[in-house]
Amino acid sequence: MSRRISKESPNSLGEKHGGISGDDVLINGRRGSADDMLAVLGYQAELVRSRSTLQVAFMSFVLASVPYGLATTLYYPLIGGGPVAVIWGWVAVCLIILCVAISLGEITSVYPTAGGVYYQTYMLSSPKYRNITAWICGWAYSLGNMTITLSVNFGTTLFFIGCVNIFTDADGVGIWTATTWQTWLLFVAITLLCNAISALGNKWLPLLDTFAIFWTFAGVFAIIITILVVARNGRHNASYALGNFTASSGWVPGWSFFIGLLHAAYATSATGMILSMCEEVRQPATQVPKAMVGTVVLNMICGFIFLVPLCFVLPAIEDLILLAQPFPYIIAQAVGSQGGAFALCVPIMVLGILCGVGCTTASSRCVWAFSRDGAIPGYQLWKQVNHKLDVPLNAMMLCMVCEILLGLIYFGSTAAFNGFSGAGVIFLTIAYVMPIIVSLIGRRKALKNGVYDFGAFGYFCNFVAVAWTLLVTPLFSMPSYLPVPATGMNYASAVFVGGVAVSAIWYFVWGIKNYVGPPAAQEEVERRRSSIVINHH
Known part of the structure; x- marks a missing residue:
């Protein structure tokens, strides 16, 4: 070609x-x-390099879509510890993810390819182990991209339903009691829409990402100004909004706080997904690291501005934890108008779609890059690029089908979203840390060939990233509350084990003899x- x-x-x-x-x-x-x-x-270049520094930063921002991610997962810090878990859990996780972004930025300046952390792990590993380490990282990265995209689209589905139910009947009950089938079909429709926009509108996606920046801040300021000014039920004092800790999960207080970190970890999990766009960026060795690190800082500020006003107008936590999507209820209680509350939720609903489009785009590039090295069954099909659309369309369709099938888990557990988001965070965190670990083992010598090497501070960031992974893996496999009914099981561990099983089986069936890694x-x-x-x- x-x-x-x-x-x-x-x-x-x-x-x-x-x-x-x-x-x-x-x-x-x-x-x-x-x-x-x-x-x-x-590699040969097959995709068009159409993104500037600002455009890749904007896409990185859209992948996180902080107000959307924080709004749809607000349930977890509310049961985990209330305002303390909401605000300070967010700040703590952002500082940790900043260390992860700096660590990946250093390595990406050496190896800027769409293979991202998978390619980096291969190059930095010992020749004796590079095939197996790259295989593990590549599968974790690919599965993480797919499950995060799945969780975004499923979260948008639940959020849409929650927003519709801002409108209540005479008895105060939401007007749409969505059945399991209705929920799943809405999820399928949202998934199809995101794939259609990503596939057919690829050349306009940078403009869409730019629009999303202005839309995000306009929506955030509209929300926080309105709820603080109206505050129909009054406002809490600062000691409550910034310092109240109320654990409602059934876990001991310390562990309960950690359970609440899924909120922040989910909103920042897409940080490294931008690496899959390296081959569509004009100056990837410098642009992508800058975009990753800069976006984490911007996200932290945006999230803090968004969350603090919410904690000042929180209704009773015991009422909020009964809701799968408490954010629309918080807004409705604060403004006292169903129509006004719905209007304020519209910016978040739009961000949900934009985030789904961004994640769909990044995940398709990830699976395509892994397939061109022959690591995924049927790779000959998935590694092809549709040059009319300038997208790896087959890989995108593979991701879409897998996401829709995994969405069927919702028929067995109402806590399916928790499983999708938890598994996505676990997979991506493991993938992000693998090149960092092998770089540390090699005493970071490869960084001499890159643009960025932060020396002692880089070592510190690397160790923080490794420690975070050791916490995240067991943490987000746990149920979010106790006791656990059968329908409330956290399927994160099941999705994770299933993904590992598929990877392991394919490795021993095909990979151990045929897989040789990047060219x-x-x-x-x-x-x-x-x-x-x-x-x-």
């Missing part, structure tokens, strides 16, 4: 203006581009790098 370079690629722009753009390279004295750097890493081993990449000088302006 011939290489396809966008008309607006860094190479063509550099020649047009007589200069070298930020990530242009000199290979044996010849001016090249990010596509030439990709060739050094072992260029570390030694070959290092040899090619020896003749490269990278200009970073």
Whole structure:
């Protein structure tokens, strides 16, 4: 397949203006581009590099969609510890994820490919173990992308239903008592919509991401200003809003607080998914790390601004924990108008769709990148790119079908969303930490070939990321409350074990004899790098 370079690629722009753009390279004295750097890493360019620094940062922001993520999972910190878990759990997790983003940013500046953490793990691992470590990381990354996308679309479904039920009948009961079938069918419709937008509107997605930034802040300020000004039921004092701890989960207080961290972990879990967009970014070695780290900081500020006013107008927590989606109820109680409350929820509903589109886009690139190295059954089909749409359409359809089938778990558990979000966080966290661990084992020597190496501070961030993984894996497999009825089981562990089983079975059936990893081993990449000088302006 011939290489396809966008008309607006860094190479063509550099020649047009007589200069070298930020990530242009000199290979044996010849001016090249990010596509030439990709060739050094072992791949031909097949996707169009259409995103600038701001656009990739905007997409990273949309992948998190903090107000949406925090609104749809508000139940967990409310039962975990009330306002303390809501606000300070958010700040604590953001600082941890900032360390994860810095750690991944350092490594991505060395290996900027759509394979993301999977490719990085392979390159940084010992030759003796690189196949198995890359296999584990790649499957965790792919399954994490799919389950997070699934949880976003399912969360949007539940949120839509909660918003409709802002409107009540004469007895105060929501007007739509959605059956299991109705819920699942709405989820399928939302999933199909997100896939259609991502597949058919790829060239307009950067504009959609830009719109999402302004939409997010306009919606957040509309919500917080209205609820604080109206506050129909009054406002709590600062000691309650910022310091009240009420554990309602049935767990001991300390562990209950940790259970509530799923709220923040879920909203920040998509941080590393932007790595799968490296081959559609003009200067990936610098743009993607900057976007990851900058977005975490922006998300932390945005989330804090969003959550603090909510805690000042919280209704009784014992009433909120009876609701799957407490956010619409909080807004309705604060403004005292069903129509007004619904209108304030519309920005979050739109963000749910935009977040679903972003996650659909990133997950399709992840599965495509893993398939082109032959690691997924039927990889010959999934590694193909539809050049009319400039998207890996087959990989996108694979993800969509898997998500819809996994959504059937809802028929067995009303806590299915908890399982999807928990499993997604676990898979992605494991995937993110694997290149960090092997980089630490190699004493971070590979970072000398990249743009970023933060030295001692980088070591600190690496250790924080590893510690976070050790906490997350068992934590989010636990039920969110005690006692646990059969219909309230946390299926995160079942989804996680099922994913691991599929990966292990395929490895022993096919991978152990046939899988060889990315096309260029570390030694070959290092040899090619020896003749490269990278200009970073």
